[in-house]
Amino acid sequence: MTHIDPMSLPAPEPTDPAGLDSLLTADEKAVRDAVRQALDRVAEPYIAEWFEAGEIPNIRELTKELGDLGVLGMHLEGYGCAGMSATEYGLACLELEATDSGLRSLVSVQGSLAMFAIWHWGSEEQKQEWLPRMAAGVAIGCFGLTEPDVGSDPGSMKTVARRDGDDWVLDGRKMWISNAPYADIAVVWAGTAEGIRGFVVPTDTPGFSAPEIKHKMSLRASATGELVLDGVRLPASAMLPEARGLKGPLACLNEARYGIVWGALGAARSSLEVARRYAIDRIQFGRPIAAFQLTQQKLADMSLEYIKGYLLAVHLGRRKDASRLRPEQVSIGKLNNVREALEITRTARTILGANGISLEYPVIRHQNNLESVLTYEGTVEMHTLVLGQLLTGESAFR
Template sequence: MSHTDPMSLPAPDPADPAALDDLLSDEEREVRAAVRAMLDARVEPHIAEWFEAGGIPDIRGLTRELGALGVLGMHLDGYGCAGMTATQYGLACLELEATDSGLRSLVSVQGSLAMFAIWLWGSEQQKQEWLARMAAGEVIGCFGLTEPDAGSDPASMTTRARRDGGDWVIDGRKMWISNAPYADIAIVWAGTDDGIRGFIVPADSPGFSAPEIRHKLSLRASATGELVLDGVRVPASAMLPEARGMKGPLSCLNEARYGIVWGALGAARSSLEAARRYARERVQFGRPIGAFQLTQQKLADMSLEYIKGYLLAVHLGRRKDAGLLRPEQVSIGKLNNVREALEICRTARTILGANGISLEYPVIRHAANLESVLTYEGTVEMHTLVLGQLLTGEQAFR
């Protein structure tokens, strides 16, 4: 075995001190670079303004651009979808959230919730009717599961669907639904005499409305709304035939949570890099603040947590690509990576001082967004109990 003097090797990149890039294939780097290039050109110059204004002005145009890039439902096969690997999808989520969590939410809800529900549980006719147009960004979807009084316990939903001749009639309310205000279709989950079933509900259906939820201080670049269903009538062909019970919506949530495992790292990376650059440029007491031990400790701790989260994401991505990823393992990734990403953003804010609360820098925006990411797709408490049940064999949810 040959021996190489470690000191003769090139110095590590300060932006990638553990050389995590070596874990990726050329194809994975190419996907990442393509997403990054589009975001840098189209979104980065405007995202702080959109966040402050509380929305993306030309959301349909941007969605079509994301469709042309191939990221909508990119990990699904057929029907106009790109058919890329779970790891490639994860890298795209990381880059999207490095720009803004709201943008990653748009892509995640479209591909991992609405499209995935049709792709996995829909009829061939439903797949042919919707998936290619959704992959192109021509049709925007949302996912109606959460209710005002049914969040972490979705099985207690009160939305109901009843048969009326050859149709279904749906009544109920859904809350905190990303994409809802501008969605063309909603995947609505409702209780029936045959258990919980899913329905594809066009937004122009009589009795359907999606009022926007205002006054948010997080995910401001993402439109969030209610779904109001007052006697909404849909044909029998609107029901997802293969989904019965909570397995249907939970399988979709697990898919979306996987994207969050990667996405949260994007917000962390953006904040870490902003803090590292700032520490090199900001001078106090005659020296860059990066020359002081306490600042270096913060940067070192932030970098370590990012490295560990990235290693976990790659590992889960490889398992998913091999067909070996369990929902409990997705919970481990979501619990750890969002929690540590939020701490990285908060610590980065302290390095930037007062500048850390300005939208001139991305840090406070990422921190505010991650407060929502920490809660949606399963709270810290719920994912903690999933892991706790795995470790002990005891279910502690009730």
């Protein structure tokens, strides 16, 4: 084997000290770069303003842009979906969340929850009716599982669906539903006499409403609402025929959690890079604060955790592309990467000092957003117990 002097190799870039870019194929880099370029044009200049205002004023236009880019349901095949790999989807999630968690949430809920539910569990008629429009960003979807009194234990949901002749009638409430206030279609899970079933509910159905949840301090660039179902009457064809029991919604959640494994890294990368540049430019005591040992320790620790999280995401992506990814392994990724990304944003904030709480910089926005990401799609406690059960063979959920 030919020996190469390591010191003769090009020095690593400070933005990629471990050479992570070499893990990606040319196609994967092309997808990543295309998403980044689009976001720099349609979202990055406005995202702090949207966060501060608590709304995206041109949400329909933005969703159409995301559809044109091909990121809505991009890992699904057919029906106008891009049919890209799991790793490519993950890289897109990373870039989306590097701009803002709210944008990644919009894409995740649309593609990995609402569209995936119809694509995986729906009838051919449901797929033909909704998926092409959702992939194009013309129709927006939401996913109704969480309830006001039921979060981590979805089997205890109180929303019910009862038969009335050939129809189904739904009654209940769902809470903390992303995309709900402007959604055209809701995938709603309800208890029936034959167990938990899923329903495709057009949001203009009488008895359905989605009041927006206000006064959030996190995910402000994402509309969140309640789903209110008061005697919502649906035809028999509205039921997802292939979804029975909790397996239906949990399979969808696993898809969304996989995207979060990557997405959280985007918030971490953005915060780390802002802190690195700030430390180089900020002068105190006659020298850049980057020259002080404590600052370098913070930057080194943040970089290490980002590198480890990225390696884990790539590993899980490769397993998913090979159809070898278990739900427990997704839990490992969600637990680690969100937790460490949140710690990176907190540490980055300390490097920026008082400027760290200003929306002139993205760090406090990422930090606030990740507080929600830490909780949704399975709390830290739930994913900890999933791993604990895997390690011990004992369930500690009850």
